[in-house]
């Protein structure tokens with residue numbers, strides 16, 4: 001099976017955000033593969049182990065994005081495609097158009113993505129790509145199997161789990177509980193250096209949604225903190241719940 | 251000229267999610283007719299409830315093909331209705347249905363969209379939406395000037411208010427067929443719980459590594475049931491196998507926005523705070539006075555949860 005995995009490079013989830021000239025500053029920030037996309041890479045590698053095939057990693061981003069591609073190659077992916085995007089503000093629509101253009105050319109049987117990016121939290125791009133390509137999608141998948149040329153996806157939905165079948169080619173977005181991503185081995189890291197990474201220029205497309213202002217949220221004032229004997233502190237907490245929060249006791 | 255605000259109803263088996271009522275209530279201030287868009291089979295009876303919370307009209311797409319949510323048929327039907335009625339604004343809850351439906355529809359219409367918004371200002375053909383990006387570390391204002399203006403809104407950020415509108419039923423011509431369906435739903439396994447759903451609950455009681463095991467889960471469950479609360483957890487208590495993955499609160503779990511969040515034995519890692527720090531009231535019980543969770547709490551107790559919570563439970567029962 002030929003599998004394409006879309007990865008996004010994001011800030012380390014521990015990163016402290018600083019605004020500089022009204023923009024989010026990347027200075028000194030450790031960059032990682034979006035944790036959900038890392039799960040997508042792992043899933044692709046496991047499918048390849050079982051069924052054979054090829055794993056192509058696609059990343060749209062600035063110069064440093066190649067590090068994310070190298071990491072996925074070190075995990076075991078076969079080759080990478082770096083869509084050189086300088087405009088970090090490209091919206092979900094523009095990014096979907098850019099990715100779809102490259103994905104169409106790749107003609108993969110399966111496209112795996114994370115179901116959300118830890119930075120912008122949009123959950124739009126993979127589903128938009130599926131629409132552009134005119135193929136099915138299944139979102140927030142926690143278990144992925146194959147039968148009769150179809151992907152059998154167990155999905156997390158509000159109120160429970162759902163099993164959905166989609167014909168291939170399809171886009172499947174991964175939830176973190178799908179697998180436990182491997183760490184690249186030393187050998188993997190060495191091999192990754194020799195694996196091919198193609199550079200491509202994105203198609204020209206204008207964003208539709210525009211970020212007009214960025215601000216840091218007001219720091220929350222820490223409230224009361226009490227110490228002492230549990231009989232006393234517990235009673236005070238109960239009183240606060242009843243009198244301030246006005247909880248209803250069932 | 252496009253006009254009117256559409257709120258897409260999120261329901262399963264006739265049970266409407268609260269975020270739908272939140273959106274209908276919020277839409278009252280946009281100064282335009284509010285239409286609830288209702289998909290399903292035999293769902294017309296829900297119109298009265300939608301009217302109560304602010305739907306002037308309820309546009310009903312009723313057919314077997316809409317019995318359960320599937321992206322293909324819903325998007326095809328929605329696109330046809332948009333063509334016919336030309337709405338100015340379309341809002342969805344940022345739920346599993348809402349984000350899936352909205353993203354595919356926005357691309358079909360080739361419009362921009364703001365998702366998981368925590369605030370919305372809509373006027374004069376322009377929407378300005380606030381999004382909590384980088385797990386809530388940055389607030390971004392996003393402008394949408396396309397027609398229709400599309401957004402998904404986080405549950406719990408808007409107030410529910412009854413406004414007693416007519417909820418007049420308008421039956422939509424069915425434009426989707428079985429041929430539009432590309433996801434074959436084989437099975438739905440509902441989460442069986444007597445407690446409210448995590449993302450809809452007014453009160454959430456969460457536990458972390460400090461629970462130490464299933465015994466600790468019992469301690470928070472007892473408090474939760476007294477408060478009619480949902481149970482949640484940090485990644486540590488999920489990874490330890492004490493709670494299922496669906497209970498995880500945080501950056502890689504669920505974002506919750508309850509009136510009250512109680513964190514027991516949770517240190518308050520940045521990834522956990524991302525999922526709960528916008529809760530209205532926050533209380534924590536932790537043995538470590540330096541635990542970062544105390545930087546976001548309204549009421550913090552330094553102490554052993556196994557000793558403090560039973561006292562709280564006993565006091566509340568009085």
Ligand SMILES: Cc1cc2nc3c(=O)[nH]c(=O)nc-3n(C[C@H](O)[C@H](O)[C@H](O)COP(=O)(O)OP(=O)(O)OC[C@H]3O[C@@H](n4cnc5c(N)ncnc54)[C@H](O)[C@@H]3O)c2cc1C
Pocket residue numbers: 013035457458459460461483484485486487498499500501502503504514515516517518519520521522525535536537538541553554555556
């Ligand atoms: C990419 C990424 C994504 C992540 N996503 C999430 C996420 O979505 N959600 C999440 O929660 N975490 C997430 N994490 C993990 C996060 O960094 C923390 O490791 C995790 O939240 C810690 O859980 P905890 O607070 O329960 O455990 P710990 O940090 O070990 O804290 C346990 C706390 O319990 C207290 N304690 C111990 N015994 C008692 C007692 N008897 N009574 C009272 N208090 C007691 C201790 O003082 C301590 O503060 C993520 C991490 C990464 C790298």
